Amino acid sequence: MNVTVVGAGYVGLVTGACLSEVGNHVCCIDSNEDKILKLQLGEIPIYEPGLDQLVRSELNLERLHFTTDIAHGVSFGDVIMIAVGTPQDIDGSADLSYVREVASTIGEYISSFKVVANKSTVPVGTGDLVTREIRNGIAKRGIECDFAVVSNPEFLKEGNAIEDFQKPDRIVVGVEDSIAASIMRELYTPFNRSHDRMIFMDVRSAELTKYASNAMLATKISFMNEIANLAEQINADIEQVRIGMGADPRIGYQFIYPGCGYGGSCFPKDIGAMIETGASVGYPLKILKAVRQVNDKQKNILVDKVIVEYGANLAGKHFAIWGLAFKPNTDDIREAPSLTIIQGLLDCGATISAFDPGANNIARQLYKSEERVNIVDDAYDAILGADGLLVVTEWKVFRSPDFVLIKNRMRSAIIFDGRNIYDPEVIKAHGLSWHGIGRARAVFSAPAH
Structure with missing residues (x-):
């Protein structure tokens, strides 16, 4: 399968390299020209055990490539994964400007059916936003083109991301289109062989699942720190x-x-x-x-x-x-x-x-x-x-x-x-x-x- 990953940061690089390793052809897109030039040479901008060797191997096998050409990326991928940053805004909410920009650009260039998958951690309702942006771009061109937006949140731990991707404890897919569901199941088949780890649900529930998971883990940490501080006080x-x-x-x-x-x-x-x-x-x-x-x-x-x-x-x-x-x-x-x-x-x-x-x-x-x-x-x-x-x-x-x-x-x-x-x-x-x-x-x- 041809896969485009938009965003060559932490999530995008790990996702692209791991999907490439199992035989897919992957195009990673990023607007940072200097980063792309270094990636084309096999230079990895982040520290993640095993990632540099994996990327270089897939580059040599010509299954993985990097470019700044978003038009090429939209045309290339059967699945287009959005893996751009969602930094914290001033009010504490997630800044979706990069996600919105990518969705708008997909709308400018899409010409055949694509599955657009949100890998970025995004608030509930972002799938609707992406759908609107793509539809608006298509409408401006005066054409008709079908597509499906799904939520496919990542659950990668920094320092263990490659193993997490290759041996996931669950693969969450928020999808409301049967064709898109079949494509996503096919994409993840190599990582889903020993038992079925795929969990299908609606898009909004998938978006909330990611946030709720991280919130639960953070809650456990703060709870334990509270109990630890109490323990000091009571000997x-x-x-x-x-x-x-x-x-x-x-x-x-x-x-x-x-x-x-x-x-x-x-x-x-x-x-x-x-x-x-x-x-x-x-x-x-x-x-x-x-x-x-x-x-x-x-x-x-x-x-x-x-x-x-x-x-x-x-x-x-x-x-x-x-x-x-x-x-x-x-x-x-x-x-x-x-x-x-x-x-x-x-x-x-x-x-x-x-x-x-x-x-x-x-x-x-x-x-x-x-x-x-x-x-x-x-x-x-x-x-x-x-x-x-x-x-x-x-x-x-x-x-x-x-x-x-x-x-x-x-x-x-x-x-x-x-x-x-x-x-x-x-x-x-x-x-x-x-x-x-x-x-x-x-x-x-x-x-x-």
């Missing part, structure tokens, strides 16, 4: 509580790890969009407002712990940060807790050295004019002379560090563990001080040395 250990909770199969262990808040390009934006959707129909989403409020506060939890240790005036203090990306195995620092933490420390007068295995280059660009923030190329260079180490992202490389070297290199051997990745007893044995999240019974200070 309980959230790690033991987590194990006891997760043993209930109705709850499970996923997304009940406390930490220093969620970030990224999805959860913050989607929570905001859902809150605005509720407001637009006169139904305030009180739980989601609380989820956002808790998360905004949780991003400051490590700074709060530093202030308890040293006071609010951190002038002359230097801190190391391990982890800048909002999660491991990505270079995405959008809405990352690290950004809030860095600003909080700077506001108190501190200086910072930071390291991230994937996001260093992006962070350097962000902080290139901030002399008090130094992005270094080695985790152990970051801790040199530090008054505290703040672990913000749970990359594997941070899970079993050289605690002896940490103690020797730091001015004050204190670890603020924002992801509870260390065993307090191990830390204690090495003579370091440790502060976790929700583990008041395990918090301790090492003897002065």
